[in-house]
Amino acid sequence: MFNKILIANRGEIALRIIRTAKEMGIKTVSVYSTADKYSLHVYFSDEAVCIGPPNPYQSYLNIPNIISAAEITNVDAIHPGYGFLSENAYFSSVCNKHGIKFIGSNFNNLIRIENKITAKNILTKIGIPCIPGTNSLINYSYNEIEKEADKIGYPIIIKSIFGGGGKGIRPVFNKNLLQNSWEEAKKESLSCFGKEELYLEKLILNPRHIEIQIIGDQYGKVWNLYERDCSIQRRNQKLVEETPSPFLDLTLRKKMEKQAIKTAKIFHYEGLGTIEFLVDINKNFYFMEINPRIQVEHTITEEITGLDLIKEQISIAYGNKLSKIKKTSHNRYAIECRINAEDPYHNFRPVSGKITHIHLPGGQGVRVDTHIYSGYYVPHYYDSMIAKLITSSQSRIESIQKMKRSLDEFVIEGIQTTIPFYKKLMNNNDFIKGDYNVSFLDNQDLN
16 A cells, blocks of 8 residues: 555645545645645644645646655655646646656546547447537637537537636527627636636536546446435535435436446546536436546545545555445435535625634534634635535435534634525425525525
């Protein structure tokens, strides 16, 4: 097994990886920006190296600085977590060049998956249903882009070819909105991913966003670990995830799992990842993308399977065969709420500041993944998520009740958070019935 791993990330996911690594007897190295000097992942790792100032491009996205930190601490592997460099094929290749194992999907997979058009073209050829759309339109004039949009038919959606995390995306409902939306998406794509290539897809109205968790080893074995329903979103950002989905029936679930496995095998997929689908109101499903990394919401899959997915990820990266996983019928339900440092009463504006007091909920079936503590200063440079609250039980309604109770116990003072918003959501009748889709929050007044 690896002797020492560097975690090229921050916040709760860095702390999550440290905990599993320590339980596996693996030493850990944290990297941090000057803004994260007092973050818990710095305290609880065996070693820590400052890699730059707060700006992510000068620290957590600074590949030379991360590789230098890895070399001076003599690590065997780098775990990228999620976000930042977790899906970066170039970073994976640089790790390999320096004799450091990249804990994630291999370079050949990443280079094909990173480009969403390439991935879609591969899957279309093997009969995986994909959303109608275009190839890259980077060199097209606006007149040509308009013609492509007319061919698809409005409403459409503009997407970044190298995007992820809901960035570089703009829905367009008529031709008059196309040019401004195109410019906004291009600017955001360049800012977030360093690339501005865009493409068009047909916009599926009011779909469910369903992802299938997959895990594969280098010997060709692939498993699926059920689905997660990620349809409660705002601005293309997931807020609540649950498993199993209250929307899928057994027949549809099996069809989607079969297509997810087929997708993973055509890519010879290695490691953890998700195959993401959109499902329309008639229960037709369409491939959307592959996320070749650990997901924020991996926690709810762990709660219903009893697996440590980070442990499996590290073991597979080392070259071990996939553990024997005993799949059972769904006998547990789990829900996750992402607690963000945002002001829900002012259009969910991100906030920063010092946490003056915190009390975490507890009890059977309650899990909190977080890196914050009383006295911690939430910086404004990074994603606003500061905690994940997960509840699990033997039924969906019990998990919701447990979430309500846990949200009442969850106290964070000094800054605004989205806890009040989730309290209202958990009491919403449509949510309780499982009657929602990705447009749900556009039609609800939960502020």
